[in-house]
Amino acid sequence: MKTITIKNKVIGEGIPKIIIPLMGKTKEQLLQELNEVKKLTPDIIEWRVDMFAHVENIEAVQQILSELRSLVTDSLLLFTFRSHKEGGNKKISDSHYQELIQAVIKAKNIDLIDIELFTGDSVVKELVDLADENGIFVVMSNHDFHKTPNKEEIIDRLRKMQELGAHIPKMAVMPNSMEDVITLLDATTTMKTKYADRPIITMSMGEDGLISRLAGEVFGSACTFAAGKEKSAPGQIPVTELRTVLEIIKKNSR
Numbered sequence: 001m002k003t004i005t006i007k008n009k010v011i012g013e014g015i016p017k018i019i020i021p022l023m024g025k026t027k028e029q030l031l032q033e034l035n036e037v038k039k040l041t042p043d044i045i046e047w048r049v050d051m052f053a054h055v056e057n058i059e060a061v062q063q064i065l066s067e068l069r070s071l072v073t074d075s076l077l078l079f080t081f082r083s084h085k086e087g088g089n090k091k092i093s094d095s096h097y098q099e100l101i102q103a104v105i106k107a108k109n110i111d112l113i114d115i116e117l118f119t120g121d122s123v124v125k126e127l128v129d130l131a132d133e134n135g136i137f138v139v140m141s142n143h144d145f146h147k148t149p150n151k152e153e154i155i156d157r158l159r160k161m162q163e164l165g166a167h168i169p170k171m172a173v174m175p176n177s178m179e180d181v182i183t184l185l186d187a188t189t190t191m192k193t194k195y196a197d198r199p200i201i202t203m204s205m206g207e208d209g210l211i212s213r214l215a216g217e218v219f220g221s222a223c224t225f226a227a228g229k230e231k232s233a234p235g236q237i238p239v240t241e242l243r244t245v246l247e248i249i250k251k252n253s254r
Helices: 027-038 058-071 094-107 121-133 151-163 178-195 210-214 239-252
Strands: 004-006 009-011 017-022 044-048 076-080 112-116 137-144 168-173 201-204 223-225
Touching: 017 027, 017 239, 027 044, 027 058, 058 076, 058 094, 094 112, 094 121, 112 121, 121 137, 137 151, 151 168, 151 178, 178 201, 178 210, 201 210, 201 223, 210 223, 210 239
Parallel strands: 017 044, 017 223, 044 076, 076 112, 112 137, 137 168, 168 201
Antiparallel strands: 004 009
């Protein structure tokens, strides 16, 4: 599995990179949250823009994003609109989603952008090409908040993300048993050792899936999400606790 370097961050080697989301609904909340998150020194700060009260106003989104960019200097900045069907906060039309992603990419105020796999192949390819043209790295994602697909399906989706040009394929699933957690970890290891030619991110959500957030370096996930002021998905733990465990695993692994 190859690494990718974005600014001073090498993704895909060593301790999984820590991502902390910003979940504020207003500009004031976001800036206050950012001030707290920066003190935790994450590798990547994610703006979950679907939580923003005025996400339908692309100009307002762009204005805040420009301000965030000026304040986020030591961490990478990831822009994410999580669709409602994949666990996000707000429903918007497919056309508005596409217009929003296009506008943000062209403004170049981010380092990475989330594009959902099931947006549609033709739209995904168009957005990936636009991101490439503007020097933005793509985290292509799929989330299942109800179940864990079988191993073969998880691998197939991650491989499709690679085929569509994702710089970092990402898959998050919900376990209904510990066997489901093992399925996700097994799929991650197989993907890493047999198919991945770039970093991947995987996680099993909820309390049962906690081990997948802690042991990414062992099984092959290049990044992991931690809770800042708020969780963006079930199972996230505080960043200080997460970092401690990641460093213990790194120190004691071969």
